[in-house]
Amino acid sequence: MHKVDALVIGAGVVGLAIARELSSSFANILLVDKNNSFGEETSSRNSEVIHAGLYYPTNSLKAKLCVAGKHLLYQYCQQRSIAYQRLGKLLVAQTPSEIEHLEKIAQQARINGVDDLRWLSAAEIKVAHAKVKALAALSSPSTGIIDVHSYMQMLLTDFSKNQGLFVAQSQVQRAKPDDNGFVVSLNSQGENIEIHCQYLINSAGLHSTKVAENISGLDAKYIPQMHWCRGHYFTYQGKSPFKQLIYPVPSDNGLGIHASLDIGGQLKFGPDTQYIDELEYAVPESLKAKFVAAVQQYFPELDEDKLQPGYSGIRPKLQGPEDGFKDFVIQGENEHGLAGLVNLFGIDSPGLTSSLAIAKYVAQLL
Secondary structure (H helix, E strand, O other), X not given: OEEEEEEEEOOOHXXXXXXXXXXXXXXXXXXXXXXXXXXXXXXXOOOOEEOOOOOOOOOOHHHHHHHHHHHHHHHHHHHHOOOEEOOOEEEEEOOHHHHHHHHHHHHHHHHOOOOOOEEEEHHHHHHHOOOOOOOEEEEEOOOEEEOHHHHHHHHHHHHHHOOOEEEOOEEEEEEEEEOOEEEEEEXXXXXXXXXXXXXXXXXXXXXXXXXXXXXXXXXXXHOOOOEEEEEEEEEEOOOOOOOOEEEOOOEOOEOOOEEEEOOXXXXXXXXXXXXXXXXXXXXXXXXXXXXXXXXXXXXXXXXXXXXXXXXXXXXXXXXXXXXXXXXXXXXXXXXXXXXXEEEEEOOOOOHHHHHHHHHHHHHHHO
């Protein structure tokens, strides 16, 4: 039987970050993913935004790991020459009640350790951001964007330099605990094999609950209900009218259909939220009217002809359509009682921003 110190399941951005972190402490780390390469699901289909940490409840994992992760991520990008831009964002209000909502967000941001926000009046917005319509706005200068693929590639490079091994097309079928870890059965590139690991990290994203259900001895009460939530994006042709990201006041199930830019300057709008039962990534043209109505709230000069279906991504959410806030769930032995096992559930936004901080958190659990 093959033996490794740790087996990390899922090579999205969080799994890559965890594998890299562990490879600096352990000599023999295996990272597996059921897809043909790394980062093929949620990690390659998002807004590519580095979040500041404004919204999340006090002392939640999302609040703590986002703020810590933001600083780690900017530092890592600088050290490794990964493309990023600290563009900043405007969080815009259209009504007096939305201004009150922004005031609550500003207060929460300060509690979370984000102390660089600045208020803009309607007059200031008109001067500095001529195409944006708003009664007031919060400016968040520490929000940015990143080339996610380059970031993931660099995490994998660091992992490989530490003698870590990544194997794609490898799906976990079951795991059984023994006296010194776990025996994990894999179908790896068509071959059934068994791996023994002392530490097992389930970072399977959309499939994390399915993986957990196949870990013998893990009580079902520690496996939360997972919801798949698809978000669609529409791209905007031509030069962007914005130099910053533009966000509406958040909705119950997301941050609203916002305007963001990629490293190449491509403007896109999204995501919306649509709960689904199957993994399917189509972007129907019929959604355009909804996007137009949402975007025109803050960008009234929108040219509908330049708005085209782009792509979609699916988030692993613990928050259902009618639920309130749900935090990241990162369970170690103290929660579920199985030594050496860490399960990560519901790592949706701000998972990308938090990835390096999540990796350190997991290492501490082990």
